[in-house]
Amino acid sequence: MEVLAKRLSHLDSQVEGALRVVMFYDTLMRRRVDLPALARASAGLAECVAGFRLHGTGRSVRVSPDGTPAPTPPSPASSTAPITLDDEEIGAVWLERPGPANPLDEVLLDRLAIAAAVVVERYGPARTTMADPALVELVISADSDEAARARALRLLGFAAALPVRVAAVRSPLPLDRVAGLVCPGRPVKAAPLGDVGVVLATGVDATRFPAGTRAGIGAAESPDRSWREARTALRFTTPRRPVVHHDDLGALALLAQVPPEVARDNADVAAVARVAANPEDLETLDAYCATGSLRRAAEVLHLHHSSVSRRLDQLGKALGVELTDPTGLVRARLALTAWRLLDD
Template sequence: MEALAVRLSHLDSQAEGAIRVVMFYDTLMRRRVDLPALARASAGLAECVAGIRLHDGGRVIRFAPDGGRARAPAPPPSTVTPISLDDEEIGAVWLERPGPPGPLDELLLDRLALAAASVVERYGPARTTMADPALVELVISEDADEAARARALRLLGFAPGPPVAVAAVVSPAPLDRVARLVCPAGLVKAAPLRDVGVLLAAAVDPARFPAGSRAGLGRSWREARTALRFTTPGEPVIRYADLGALALLADVPPEIARANADVAALARLADHPDDLRTLDAYCSTGSLRGAAELLHLHHSSVARRLGQLGGVLGIDLAEPGGRTRVKIALTVRRLLDG
């Protein structure tokens, strides 16, 4: 294999070199090499440092062309190619070549990425973030017995022990990317379930959800879905445990909620979104100046608008009890709107 690498590094014909690169990696795969051997052989072939990184656990492998481990810190790579498995990006391979990339670097990395994906799958279980939706649904189902749920968790890679955190997610970003962002170090599994994404993880970092995402976090799917219903643009990630008594509002029958006088009064403001935003800002901050800052208005303008709205609603918004009534009514209205 070393002799082949030497010959490849001196080829004049790019076409012949491409064929031999393919043959080189075919030979490596027939020998069933592991990831370090792949990186070492690739570094010798490319005559520069070659690296492999897997997203799961953050494992990084770097070898120099002399066959030894590459020194840290690593310089910026000259060429990078993602490793994909089952249509999911699970890592990356790269070369650290001084100067411009070589004519066969792109092909070499394509073959290295394919070989790395094959190694990960062979010596798995496959370390993909996206999981079998049937297994995930079994874990979160309230009807599944404990033995079946434990078996599903084990198949997903979770060891017996602490309870698994559950997140219900709506995001413009791909679900596997969201999962890796909010669970950068630990095991995480994700699957789409109808209109909502499901994350199962040992722990979730609520501060790492990408912009535009909404998420509810809980110890069960019911808790996570309930928390998701309470999210707003101003509070896009909510833990069920932080809802406290507010969680009871999610169980109020819709017909009873709509018949409530305060909720019905807010419904009549549906065609005036600026009025609803003013009420929401005031109830969220608890002060005129706080609401004015959120709305980018002068506090006197907010005071005048709130005075008019208080008259329409028949509620004294200057009183703490009035603000509480409106805040609850706004929350119930959001729950009704889904």
């Protein structure tokens, strides 16, 4: 290559420069550098800020010519090029050159993009749990076509043959930590979406969610449907039942489709709302509805069963139902659940 470069340099100095750029990146590839090193070398060669971004992880790096992180806010890119792997765009590289572009910038970016694709293919998807929210949203959106969804899943590192489950999470802990706990040793990606965290995984261990976390887990194989199920299941979580599988809801899931104004106008739901003004009454009603037994409710509340019996008598009168009757218990459970859904 060096001999060829010397011969061509007599014909055109720009050709010589282009060949030297190619040789520069060939050397970097032989040294098996990683992406940050590739960016640093490119910034030094271009004598301006160079950067790259991977769509699958949202990872972005900008480097100054001296090899240090580039200052923020970033300057407008003077030239860009896509990082392409197997005919799919997986990211982008760019230069932030003040003033006019250098004649060799196009060649430099082309070789940088090729080198970046080689590095990504060599080392595989990034081992980080957090993902680009836009890419995750593409996976779970009902408006995405199947080709776009499949491409997004691939960029996130999920094999085409693997089913992907979705969990909707609210937690005081960092989302990546939660995702790592419930999906050990399995492909998993997570991203915030509004006030809810989205976890994509090939399998979710519901027993590993940390304390203080609430989660709804979808069951459908299609990620968009699994997401809808997960959001619904999340609405049914309570302090006593912080993790809910959509499959476990059965016909109860239909309550999530009741319009809020219809639920509020229901006499049983309105009665529960009045009872809920007293935390002690609400706790008693919740314990009894959850256990279906006066004695088990007393154990949960750490009270004597006679005390719980008196409370239930008072609650039954306030609700207008006989709580010890099977029909009354069903009405109370449905009303309590419908009332909770109003707060979501």
